Amino acid sequence: DQQVKQNSPSLSVQEGRISILNCDYTNSMFDYFLWYKKYPAEGPTFLISISSIKDKNEDGRFTVFLNKSAKHLSLHIVPSQPGDSAVYFCAASVGSGNTGKLIFGQGTTLQVKP
Amino acid sequence: NAGVTQTPKFQVLKTGQSMTLQCAQDMNHNSMYWYRQDPGMGLRLIYYSASEGTTDKGEVPNGYNVSRLNKREFSLRLESAAPSQTSVYFCAIFLAGSIEQFFGPGTRLTVL
Numbered sequence: 001d002q003q004v005k006q007n008s009p010s011l012s013v014q015e016g017r018i019s020i021l022n023c024d025y026t027n028s029m030f031d032y033f034l035w036y037k038k039y040p041a042e043g044p045t046f047l048i049s050i051s052s053i054k055d056k057n058e059d060g061r062f063t064v065f066l067n068k069s070a071k072h073l074s075l076h077i078v079p080s081q082p083g084d085s086a087v088y089f090c091a092a093s094v095g096s097g098n099t100g101k102l103i104f105g106q107g108t109t110l111q112v113k114p
Numbered sequence: 115n116a117g118v119t120q121t122p123k124f125q126v127l128k129t130g131q132s133m134t135l136q137c138a139q140d141m142n143h144n145s146m147y148w149y150r151q152d153p154g155m156g157l158r159l160i161y162y163s164a165s166e167g168t169t170d171k172g173e174v175p176n177g178y179n180v181s182r183l184n185k186r187e188f189s190l191r192l193e194s195a196a197p198s199q200t201s202v203y204f205c206a207i208f209l210a211g212s213i214e215q216f217f218g219p220g221t222r223l224t225v226l
């Protein structure tokens with residue numbers, strides 16, 4: 001059973017507009033949520049995270065929202081730029097601290113058109 | 115991806131062949147991880163090592179073995195490769211004091 005789901009395999013937006021990437025989870029015990037960005041032929045790179053005790057975290061153009069009652073999080077990118085075109089993975093932390101184990105969603109490919 | 119190196123970058127195997135994927139880190143972190151990435155499946159944890167000399171199974175450990183002989187290196191071995199093991203393999207380290215993992219550049223493996 002997939003504990004972290006990204007139901008949209010792809011998303012296409014125009015440069016300058018908002019990109020919204022969504023993620024759903026099933027385990028209410030997750031304590032942190034993270035977003036990773038991946039370019040082709042490279043490893044994933046950490047983008048932004050949010051603690052389960054918060055509902056919003058902002059870093060420049062990137063904002064993550066967490067709705068615990070709906071078990072849903074989203075990543076907003078404003079304004080979107082062509083360099084943001086990549087695969088985005090959401091991940092949830094299982095028992096943070098010593099092990100740092102992460103469970104990843106399937107990924108959403110974002111294309112930002114000039 | 116400075117700090118985590120993976121070798122080789124590409125490999126083609128025939129069914130039944132064996133090979134070892136190498137991962138090394140120079141960031142002196144305890145926890146290391148092996149993931150595989152497949153289209154539509156995201157990244158799935160194969161094995162992890164919380165510290166030197168310890169290893170634990172992840173979500174998809176079948177067909178793999180790992181070895182953590184020292185703090186710096188964590189290897190993943192395929193004893194008898196199968197086409198289902200065609201994937202991109204990533205090694206990662208856990209940055210203690212934060213909640214993120216730092217990934218290597220990956221190894222693209224094809225099993226024919």
